[in-house]
Structures are given as C-alpha cells and as structure tokens.
Amino acid sequence: MRLTRFTDLALRVLMRLAVADADLPTTRDVAAAMEVPYTHTAKVVARLQHLGLVEARRGRGGGLALTAAGRAAPVGGVVRELEGAGDVVDCEGATPCPLRGACVLRGALRRAQEAFFAALDPLTVDDLVAAPTGPLLLGISGGPPGRTAGP
Numbered sequence: 418m419r420l421t422r423f424t425d426l427a428l429r430v431l432m433r434l435a436v437a438d439a440d441l442p443t444t445r446d447v448a449a450a451m452e453v454p455y456t457h458t459a460k461v462v463a464r465l466q467h468l469g470l471v472e473a474r475r476g477r478g479g480g481l482a483l484t485a486a487g488r489a490a491p492v493g494g495v496v497r498e499l500e501g502a503g504d505v506v507d508c509e510g511a512t513p514c515p516l517r518g519a520c521v522l523r524g525a526l527r528r529a530q531e532a533f534f535a536a537l538d539p540l541t542v543d544d545l546v547a548a549p550t551g552p553l554l555l556g557i558s559g560g561p562p563g564r565t566a567g568p
C-alpha cells in the first residue's frame with residue numbers, strides 16, 4: 418500500500434510540531450523545513466486543524482502547535498482518516514471489474530489494508546519523534562533567522 422503525498426506530508430507536519438519548543442513554527446517554517454511547497458503545507462495544516470490535531474495560536478510567539486489529542490493520536494488512526502476507507506483497487510471504476518460481485522482477492526485486499534492501519538495504531542505521533550528522528554528534525558528545522566510571520 419502506498420500513502421498519498423497528502424498523508425505523508427501530514428505525518429511530517431505532525432512530527433515537526435511534536436518537537437516544537439515555546440517558539441512555535443509557522444506554516445511557512447514547517448514548509449521550509451520539510452522542503453515542500455507552502456500551498457500544499459497550508460492545505461495539510463487546515464485539514465489537521467479540522468481534525469483537532471493541530472491548533473494555530475495567535476499573538477507574540479504564536480504559530481502552529483499540536484493539541485493534546487494530536488500528540489497522543491494513534492498513527493494508524495491518522496492515516497486511516499486521511500486515506501479514507503476506499504478499496505486499494507478500484508473495482509467499480511469506469512469499466513467495473515466483472516469479478517467484483519464475488520471476488521476473494523477483493524476481501525483479502527481489504528483485510529490487508531486494515532492490517533496495514535492496525536500495525537501503525539500502537540504508535541502515537543509523540544512516538545515518531547523519539548531519537549534519532551526528533552533530534553534530526555530539530556537540526557533541520559531552523560531557528561529564528563528563518564522564522565516568518567503569522568501561523
């Protein structure tokens with residue numbers, strides 16, 4: 418199974434925010450650290466805010482922060498939410514597969530997909546920034562010189 422770019426970026430944003438200190442990063446800071454376009458990052462941040470995993474704090478020192486729910490979120494649950502419950506294979510596409518009404522493979526692929534999510538469930542977002550990932554993230558995230566205004 419292959420994650421969408423959107424889901425992969427969402428996990429990277431969550432990891433970056435999990436190592437943030439009191440000097441909260443902005444969306445532009447996160448985009449720069451992850452080397453991805455600002456517009457993609459902004460869409461991902463909006464979705465994570467909608468899910469209650471990230472919040473934008475205003476004022477001096479404001480920026481993006483993980484919520485308590487975001488820090489403790491099971492990675493499998495986040496991926497499940499972002500990827501959706503669709504089939505791994507498009508059995509019902511423009512030319513529906515003739516086997517779709519009684520296909521053993523379809524059921525097996527659904528179970529495999531669920532097993533993929535379930536394997537990620539024991540991990541929380543916080544777990545993803547254990548060493549060596551957390552220190553590496555801090556090293557590439559830049560400091561005050563690269564900081565930009567607004568969340």
Ligand code: SF4
Pocket residue numbers: 506507508514515516517518520521522523526
């Ligand atoms: S063979 Fe089965 S899994 Fe593959 S497209 Fe057809 S119904 Fe779907």
